[in-house]
Amino acid sequence: MGNQLPSNCHVIASAHYVEPLQAALSGSENVPLVYDALDADAPLDNAIIGDASLVVVEIDTSCSNSLGRISQIRRQRPDLPIIAAIASADVTLVSALLRQGVNDVVSLPFEADELVAQICDISTSAIDSPQPQLAPMTAIVGASGGVGATTVITHLAAALANSDEQSIECCLVDLDMQVGDATQLAGGSAAISVLDLLEGSERLDEDLVRNASMHSSFGFSVLGAPSTITPIEDVQVDELLRMLRLARSAFDHVLLELPGAWTNWSLSAACACDRIILIIDESVTSIRHAKRCLELFEVADIPSDVISIVVNRQNKKLFQAIKPKDIEQTLHREVIGTLPLDKGDLAKAADRNTLIWEENSRSAFGKHIYELAALIAGESGGH
Template identity: 45%
Template sequence: MRSELNIAGNSGTELPMNAFVVASPAHIARLDGAVGGSRTSKLNTIALDAGQPVPTNVMDQAEMLVLEIDPNSEASLLRMEQVRRERPNLPLLAAVENADLRLVRALLRQGVADVVALPFDFDELFTQVIDAAAANSHAAGMDRLAPMATMVHAVGGTGATTILTHLASAIADEGTCGSRVCLIDLDLQFGEVATQMGLTPQNSVLDLLEAGERLDGDLIRDTAVQTKYGHYIIAAPAQITPLEDVDVDRLLRMLTLARREYDYVLLDLPVNWTNWSLSAALACTDMLVLTDQSITGLRQTKRCLELFDMMDVPRDNMRLIVNRAEKKMFQSIGVHEVSDTLHRTVAATIAKDKAGLDSAQDQGILLGEVNKKAPFVKDVAKLAEMMCQRHGGQG
């Protein structure tokens, strides 16, 4: 039997999520009677004996579940295991009669958010459900990780940093991914992100990697510098830093914290692969594999793709980008030949800039500030749109 309790009429507060209470008919009847039979759609009651499985439609619809548990019934314990198995992230409150401290601790260790006393007291139940909903909302916010992308370039001089500096601004302008976009320069020896933005930050990514236990969201925000285009950068160190000095665990923790602070994170990696740079690339939700239309570029790109296949990187996470693309009449290897050679679909092309890009970089500005209609600018904007669409406009 299913009914719906009138929460707002009794407390003046509406539940923020769709909660179900599954308990024996006697306990459900008492709970239904406590609110005088009025109905709303926020707290659903399901009358089931302790051993009956939770119905499929309840498992599908529930955003929170209050489940009666009889510790002396194997069927009841199996029902709880069924819920944890099928919906491991579903907030679960255990409704128990005469629960002692030992049982409460055991249930909490099994992932139960709270223990509700039986028989139900409506006010107490409602308070516990509200508290659990608030705690779950906070945890979900803490666990939300923004998309993170890097541009893999098989050889130096392919223009990856130039594209990334423009792409960060384009993603922020596009908006559907969120406006807080951060570009982290992990090219510890030859990083040029800050230079291309005309900035000289006081702090760098090295300060974050060396922070140890002091590293937190505040320190990341303090280290990041906002550009005049709206996005943020975390610069490479001014001094050349040995690549082998990077601790992988600290790096990955720093990237996780950055993904909590910003709506979209971009990484500029060094050309040479190390354990830590490969770990950073593998942590990304998107890997933009940058190539050109030269024989050397294609050969090196193919080697990178083979490496990622060996590492079992899902091909859905990789996008092949042809940079400095020209029409076939000016180029011996066309875009279709690139796709055929690498056995991958070309996701996007970035036009070769005939003039203006080098001059803009020398001034520490983006090309769009000089020429918004430049094919390079338009292609980067299309790439930004594609990347945001891939993540459903989350932000």
């Protein structure tokens, strides 16, 4: 059986479970397991998760830190096979773990033959049923309220969908559950919201996600926020990540608009993205809020090279006080684009539920949006 095991299968468990297993398999050269002796309530090392082809991880159901290991792994590696190792299991617990994305459950203490057989089965299944390639996912985050993040993301979605270089089927997912109005700015209304999809998660599949999206007249699709104010704590992290994964299977590029108030689930969604674009303006207040966001991302172990800055409403005066280079030096992040201050066309377009190109086809704001879209599409590739 060992010949079927991939390399970098990590067994993460307390030393009193790991050591007997390691001793039992010490003479099996074809069982290339990597052993990580770690207490059940200790945080996982992101480097281990990033390196692993499969993880066997101890879960102590009496400890919240231990239960959070599954969510941590899923945030960093949505498709990584997981075997949960638990000391005592019942049907309810096993079902709950499977709903969280665990592939299988094994009893503690380990039975060496049983564990190797389970790893072989999961590895073989993964080879026979390869995971679909996931589309790039980009989060658009307003550093503070009023910086124009919704305007930017709707125009960016349209620019991606109407690129001259390649045809990109783009989906905008509005996760601003309380005040999100991306659907309205896209010129329509959606019968099914993001929250409706999450509440029906047991029936959720790729076709349902695609059918629930509203296809706008501007060429992109929208999964909209609820039409009524919804308590933001109602969102379950695992259901949300599963829905986003299905959206990435159904479309060529996914854009996320996140709420202004950070929650565990919105931070988990940000962690799952290939790129995070922080929208700021040139005010000291906006830059200060951006710095606080970056500190939060650092605590969440989001790599710094995933995060970049776009300066909205740039006022190109000859002696402007704050320049993009000043912002880069202050925030230690690259400014990948600037969007010029609009003279009123954006407001007119918003009043008519349309985009700026309908008001002014030669708009400087529109030109810069297309340049930003080209940069994102070029760096992320296609579906």
